[in-house]
Amino acid sequence: MQIPFSEKPGRHERHYRRRLDNPLFESPAQLSDEALLEAQRLDHEELVAFVEELRQVVARAAALKPKEESEVVLTLKADLERLYETAAGLADEQGANQEAIEHLLGAILRTIRANAEGDALAAQELGMEAQARALHFRLLEQPLVADLLHPETLIGPEELVPTLLSESEAAVGAALQLFDPAQRAQLAADARTLLMVRDPEARLEQAWARLAQIEATLSAPD
Structure with missing residues (x-):
């Protein structure tokens, strides 16, 4: 029996496939149902863990108070950015999850900008950060970057x-x-x-x- 490759593999299967009979690697991978199944299993485990963490972060975002402490808001922003990066390397189609994360990030960033209103330096820093984030997310369109x-x-x-x-x-x-x-x-x-x-x-x-x-x-x- 030959196990089929995934249409949208995760990072374990991607690396297995790039090493498959590849003479550029010191130890090329050999075609094996067992090795492929193990890579797919590991990718599935990472996907399940991601979905659970995303659910928890969404719940935290929904529980934000109107005037939440800045440390809480910034921690949530960092977690959302990290989850976006994680999603970029996962198996299966993650476009919907990434869109949901971007939507939440947008809401968080609007809160941060509102809190920084009147502070020219803070506004400038937020603008530079937004440009860097946009570039980073664009690079993550390539799974290799993730x-x-x-x-x-x-x-x-x-x-x-x-x-x-x-x-x-x-x-x-x-x-x-x-x-x-x-x-x-x-x-x-x-x-x-x-x-x-x-x-x-x-x-x-x-x-x-x-x-x-x-x-x-x-x-x-x-």
């Missing part, structure tokens, strides 16, 4: 370069924005070394294209 940012990421330092070389142009473009120029230069050097060793005849066209993409950012203005 995979890299997860507190318990499955992509260790030794698998970062093979992972980047195995992803799509859009995913790598988003992921590279997480790294500063010095880090991107090191990634490019490590990627070229890896490909020269693992694919000296340049048969892995997509991987070489990702290397060119990474190297192109070294001369591009930030």
Whole structure:
């Protein structure tokens, strides 16, 4: 029996699939029903835990008092932002949950802005924070970004370069924005070394294209 891949996998199945028979990884994964089922089980556990935490956070938001303490409001905002990031990496379709989180965030932010009315510096800081949040959420449209940012990421330092070389142009473009120029230069050097060793005849066209993409950012203005 062969277990089918998920249409919208979570981070465990994604990483299993990117390692599957991939010569760029030191230890490529082998096709196995047991391994795939375990990855899907772990993804399901994370989804169940997320749904329960989201339910609790929504209940906290509903219980906010008209003039709630700022610490309570800010803690709730941070939890909602974290849950949005978590949702971006989960299995199944999470668009509705992310929309719900954004709706709650909007209500929280309106409260924060109202409390800061008349404070020009606070208003400026809130505006800058809003821009950073919008960029962050846009990057999270690529599951790879959520995979890299997860507190318990499955992509260790030794698998970062093979992972980047195995992803799509859009995913790598988003992921590279997480790294500063010095880090991107090191990634490019490590990627070229890896490909020269693992694919000296340049048969892995997509991987070489990702290397060119990474190297192109070294001369591009930030």
